[in-house]
Amino acid sequence: MDSIELSVIIPAYNAGQTIGRCLDSVLQSVQQAPVEIVCVDDGSKDNTWEILQAYSKKYACLRIFHKENGGVGSARNVGLSQAAGNYIAWVDSDDYVTADWYETIYSGLEKYNPDCLVFDYFYTRDDVDEPQHIALPEKVNLKSFVYEQSLERELKNFLWNQVIRASFLKKVKFNETYYMLEDYDVLTWVTTIFENIVHINKCLYYYVQNESSLTHTYTVSSEALWNIIWTNIDIVQRRYDYYKKLGLPISINDCAIHFCEYLYQNKCHEIKWAERSAIVRENLRLHQGEILRDKGVGKRVKIKAIFAIMGMDSLLRALLKLKNK
Numbered sequence: 001m002d003s004i005e006l007s008v009i010i011p012a013y014n015a016g017q018t019i020g021r022c023l024d025s026v027l028q029s030v031q032q033a034p035v036e037i038v039c040v041d042d043g044s045k046d047n048t049w050e051i052l053q054a055y056s057k058k059y060a061c062l063r064i065f066h067k068e069n070g071g072v073g074s075a076r077n078v079g080l081s082q083a084a085g086n087y088i089a090w091v092d093s094d095d096y097v098t099a100d101w102y103e104t105i106y107s108g109l110e111k112y113n114p115d116c117l118v119f120d121y122f123y124t125r126d127d128v129d130e131p132q133h134i135a136l137p138e139k140v141n142l143k144s145f146v147y148e149q150s151l152e153r154e155l156k157n158f159l160w161n162q163v164i165r166a167s168f169l170k171k172v173k174f175n176e177t178y179y180m181l182e183d184y185d186v187l188t189w190v191t192t193i194f195e196n197i198v199h200i201n202k203c204l205y206y207y208v209q210n211e212s213s214l215t216h217t218y219t220v221s222s223e224a225l226w227n228i229i230w231t232n233i234d235i236v237q238r239r240y241d242y243y244k245k246l247g248l249p250i251s252i253n254d255c256a257i258h259f260c261e262y263l264y265q266n267k268c269h270e271i272k273w274a275e276r277s278a279i280v281r282e283n284l285r286l287h288q289g290e291i292l293r294d295k296g297v298g299k300r301v302k303i304k305a306i307f308a309i310m311g312m313d314s315l316l317r318a319l320l321k322l323k324n325k
Helices: 019-030 048-058 072-082 101-112 142-151 182-191 222-245 253-263 273-286 288-293 299-309 313-324
Strands: 006-012 035-042 062-067 087-090 116-125 128-132 162-165 197-208
Touching: 006 019, 006 072, 006 101, 019 035, 019 048, 019 101, 035 048, 035 072, 048 062, 062 072, 072 182, 101 116, 101 197, 128 197, 142 182, 142 222, 142 253, 182 222, 222 253, 222 273, 253 273, 253 299, 273 288, 273 299, 288 299, 299 313
Parallel strands: 006 035, 006 087, 035 062, 116 197
Antiparallel strands: 087 162, 116 128, 116 162
């Protein structure tokens, strides 16, 4: 591979406080490499667009796009449609990358020519960087990747620590109605066509946890939030059923986590909660054997699931509330 064209896509919404740090880190890492940075402002109400315009005047590799607010899925679709690279990398606007992010990625792509290159990262909260090392070897087979993915531990279902062949991503489209898990949904369909997966055992990305992240900045009503959680259950369940149909090894852990999340929220005024909760409990009963046998399911999730199956989740919810107090 003589040269590598990499497109770095950065969706941004109300990222005025963090987009500069994000862009500085990427620009420092890529230096003069044959890389383009595609940044899509999803109708920000702050000064994000003004900052992007200022940066674009200084850096020819930065291409910026402004659109009406339509959610992160629509911003990703715009970025993907504009990307010209052979590989796609993603960076969230409130995160940033290490100085050797590009150099390490380039080396891995040049050496292995993979369909997917996944790397480790730092979980950053309150200025503390906690290394997250994914339990995978350098050369990864699809079955191991899928199973580790389904555990939802160090290998999260995010795009920012996966560099994927552009021709694969160009075959799919992000669902623009999803408030969350639009990347999870796309990875469900893309992952199954990976034939060459490489894991770089090095932390190259700072995954920053704060209230200004994309997950927090799109405000919704309480009822809408419950609808989002319900949609997330459908997205996760659909992946589980799809991978099972393909005969791929998958842990029930991710499904169990989302089922329990719906039942064990502290407050709920959503009108369909009782009806939907009955469906969730029935799903837990259907998967009871898998949840209890699966070593990938955590002890706390198993306890929550057992209480729900017994119809005692309201009791456990009350106990957990008391414990938190």
